[in-house]
Amino acid sequence: MRVEIWSDVACPWCYIGKARFEQGLEAFAHKDDVEVVFRSFELDPSLPKGTVSDVIPMLAKKYGMSLEQAHQAEARVAANAHDTGLDYILGAHDVGNTFDMHRLIHFAAEQGRQKELVGILFANHFADERSLFDDTRLLELAVEAGLDKDEAAAVLADETRYADAVRADEREAAMLGATGVPFFVLDRKFGVSGGQPAEVFTQALEEAWAARTPALKVVGEAPEGAVCGPDGCEIP
Numbered sequence: 001m002r003v004e005i006w007s008d009v010a011c012p013w014c015y016i017g018k019a020r021f022e023q024g025l026e027a028f029a030h031k032d033d034v035e036v037v038f039r040s041f042e043l044d045p046s047l048p049k050g051t052v053s054d055v056i057p058m059l060a061k062k063y064g065m066s067l068e069q070a071h072q073a074e075a076r077v078a079a080n081a082h083d084t085g086l087d088y089i090l091g092a093h094d095v096g097n098t099f100d101m102h103r104l105i106h107f108a109a110e111q112g113r114q115k116e117l118v119g120i121l122f123a124n125h126f127a128d129e130r131s132l133f134d135d136t137r138l139l140e141l142a143v144e145a146g147l148d149k150d151e152a153a154a155v156l157a158d159e160t161r162y163a164d165a166v167r168a169d170e171r172e173a174a175m176l177g178a179t180g181v182p183f184f185v186l187d188r189k190f191g192v193s194g195g196q197p198a199e200v201f202t203q204a205l206e207e208a209w210a211a212r213t214p215a216l217k218v219v220g221e222a223p224e225g226a227v228c229g230p231d232g233c234e235i236p
């Protein structure tokens with residue numbers, strides 16, 4: 001079974017939702033048969049590359065709040081992260097254009113290191129005071145995730161590499177009706193929106209698995225001599 005997760009590295013609920021999904025997956029009986037794929041979704045693709053701002057003033061401006069209200073909102077998110085077992089430095093992360101990160105995540109998928117890179121990017125964005133919006137730092141984390149340094153640097157240097165893949169993911173998200181992230185799609189049959197509790201993900205996985213391998217109801221019994229098996233056919 002395939003689970004596709006649309007998310008953005010700059011999204012705190014994606015960070016929390018990813019962890020809760022993994023907790024829900026751990027309780028799923030068929031967890032070893034689940035393939036997880038991360039898809040691209042930019043929260044604000046209009047941000048120019050190189051434009052970086054602090055999260056608290058950004059929240060205040062975007063939602064028309066005071067700085068104190070924005071700080072309180074961020075504190076509530078941080079509390080949810082801590083309750084989920086995640087490290088989260090209140091107000092330490094910044095905001096910028098994440099397109100290069102998404103391109104790098106697609107490259108990591110080709111190298112079989114997508115899960116590692118996504119996890120490292122999330123953890124460093126929300127639990128480290130150093131900015132991800134710097135190619136030098138991003139390259140360090142790519143290497144930490146097991147990617148070749150020169151190949152990753154070449155991807156970052158060429159803005160066309162994997163750009164089409166990122167845009168394709170975003171178009172597909174719109175087609176599926178995803179207006180926000182995280183957005184989880186299970187076998188293209190079930191969708192889960194938001195950073196739901198772990199048990200919600202476990203239930204969704206179970207329902208998707210049941211739909212994938214429905215139980216067969218047998219009506220009636222074969223009369224004597226009316227069936228064939230591996231050892232041949234019964235003779236009435």
